[in-house]
Amino acid sequence: MTDTASRFEIVSDEAGFRALQSDWDALWLRAHGFYHQSFSFCWLSWQEVAKPQGRQLRCIVSRDADGRLAMVWPLISYKRLLWTYIVPLSPVGYDYSSVLVEDGPAAPELIDGAWDAARQRCGADFVHMPCMKEDGDLYRLVSKETRVVFSESNTWVVARLRDETSWEQYCSTLGTLFGKKPGAAERRFAKEGRLAVRMVDASARDEAASVIDWMLECKRGWGERVGKQGEWLNSASFRNFLVHLVSSTDVPPVGRLIVVSLNEAPVAAAILGVGDLCASAIISGFDARYGKFCVGSIAWEHAVKWSFEQRYDLDFGVGGERFKAFWGRGNIATAWTIQTVNSEWGMLAVRGKRLARELIGRIRRRGRGLPIAAPAGEAIGGEPELAQRDGAA
Known part of the structure; x- marks a missing residue:
C-alpha cells in the first residue's frame, strides 16, 4: 500500500x-x-x-x-x-x-x-x-494482546437463508420448537381472537414509539422474572434510539418493527436491523399472559420469513436461546468480548484493585482462622488472564 x-x-x-x-x-x-x-x-x-x-x-x-x-x-x-x-x-x-x-x-x-x-x-x-x-x-x-483483564466467549447463531429456494422446504428441515413445527403456534393462537402480524411503517413514528414503549415494559417484566437487568432497559436514550432506528427522518431507518397483535392489542414485537445482505435480531418482547401460546416465537418466525423473502441471512446475535439454534439449524460459532489494559496508568488501576482484593482476602481468611496466604494457584484479584500473561503484574 x-x-x-x-x-x-x-x-x-x-x-x-x-x-x-x-x-x-x-x-x-x-x-x-x-x-x-x-x-x-x-x-x-x-x-x-x-x-x-x-x-x-x-x-x-x-x-x-x-x-x-x-x-x-x-x-x-x-x-x-x-x-x-x-x-x-x-x-x-x-x-x-x-x-x-x-x-x-x-x-x-x-x-x-x-x-x-x-x-x-x-x-x-x-x-x-x-x-x-x-x-x-x-x-x-x-x-x-498480553494484558487482558477480561475475556469471555459467547455463541452466536446465523440462519443461512439466502441460498434457500423454498420456505416450505426450509421449514421441513427444522424439526420442532417447543414441540411445534413452524406455523403451528400461530394457527393455535389464531383461535383466541383476531390475530394479525405486520411490520410497522417507517412513517408511523407515533405508532412505533407506542409499540416500543410497550415492548420495553414487557422486557423489564421479563428481566425481573429471570433476574436479568440492564441499565438500558430503563434508559430513555436507548428507547429514543430504537424509535429513530425504525422511523428516522434524519437518516435512512435501518430497523424494522414487527408486531403481533390479538384483537388489535400488541402481544409480541421484535426489531430487526437491516444490513446489505444480512438482517440482525436486536430486541423483542412479549406479553407474559400469553406465554403458553409462544407468542414471542410467532414474532421471530415472521422475522425469519421476512428475511427469507428479502433474500437476507438472519443473524440472531450472541446467546444460547433455543429458538436461535432452531432457526439457524445448529449454525453456531463463537464471539469473544475482551478488555485489555492499554497504558501504565491502566496497569496501576489493575494492580491497585488486585492489592485491595488481596488485603480483603487476607482479612477474611484471618477472621475464619485460615492461613493468611492464598492457596497455591489462586489468582489474586480475579484477573487470571492478566496474572498469567503479564509477569510484572
Whole structure:
C-alpha cells in the first residue's frame, strides 16, 4: 500500500463525522456491511445515546490513494474515575465489534492499522471490544494482546437463508420448537381472537414509539422474572434510539418493527436491523399472559420469513436461546468480548484493585482462622488472564 492509502485519521468532531455520510454509505454497500456498521446506526447511536452521555467521538478512517474511503471504525471514549476507556460506538455496547472495510487483499492491513490507531492515538487506558467474531481479523489482533483483564466467549447463531429456494422446504428441515413445527403456534393462537402480524411503517413514528414503549415494559417484566437487568432497559436514550432506528427522518431507518397483535392489542414485537445482505435480531418482547401460546416465537418466525423473502441471512446475535439454534439449524460459532489494559496508568488501576482484593482476602481468611496466604494457584484479584500473561503484574 502507498503512504496515502495507509494514512489513518481520527475524526473527533460531529461535523466531520456527519460529512462522512455519503462516502460511508458507498463503502458500506461495497463491503456488504451489517446494520451496526451503517452510517445511520452509528449516527443515531451518537445523537441519541453517546453524545447525551458526554462521550467523545474517536472515529478512525482511512482513504486509498484516490481519496476514496477505504475503512471506517467508529469508536467513542469516556472517563471512568481517572481512567479513559475506548469502546465501539453503540447504544448499549453489545453489538459486534467490527471494522467496516471492503473484503480484499488490503483489508487485513487496514484493520491492523485501525487497531494500532485505536491503541496508540486515542489516549485509552483500557480498550473494551465486545462480541468479536472468532474468525475475524479484529479478534486475531485483540486476542494477541498480553494484558487482558477480561475475556469471555459467547455463541452466536446465523440462519443461512439466502441460498434457500423454498420456505416450505426450509421449514421441513427444522424439526420442532417447543414441540411445534413452524406455523403451528400461530394457527393455535389464531383461535383466541383476531390475530394479525405486520411490520410497522417507517412513517408511523407515533405508532412505533407506542409499540416500543410497550415492548420495553414487557422486557423489564421479563428481566425481573429471570433476574436479568440492564441499565438500558430503563434508559430513555436507548428507547429514543430504537424509535429513530425504525422511523428516522434524519437518516435512512435501518430497523424494522414487527408486531403481533390479538384483537388489535400488541402481544409480541421484535426489531430487526437491516444490513446489505444480512438482517440482525436486536430486541423483542412479549406479553407474559400469553406465554403458553409462544407468542414471542410467532414474532421471530415472521422475522425469519421476512428475511427469507428479502433474500437476507438472519443473524440472531450472541446467546444460547433455543429458538436461535432452531432457526439457524445448529449454525453456531463463537464471539469473544475482551478488555485489555492499554497504558501504565491502566496497569496501576489493575494492580491497585488486585492489592485491595488481596488485603480483603487476607482479612477474611484471618477472621475464619485460615492461613493468611492464598492457596497455591489462586489468582489474586480475579484477573487470571492478566496474572498469567503479564509477569510484572
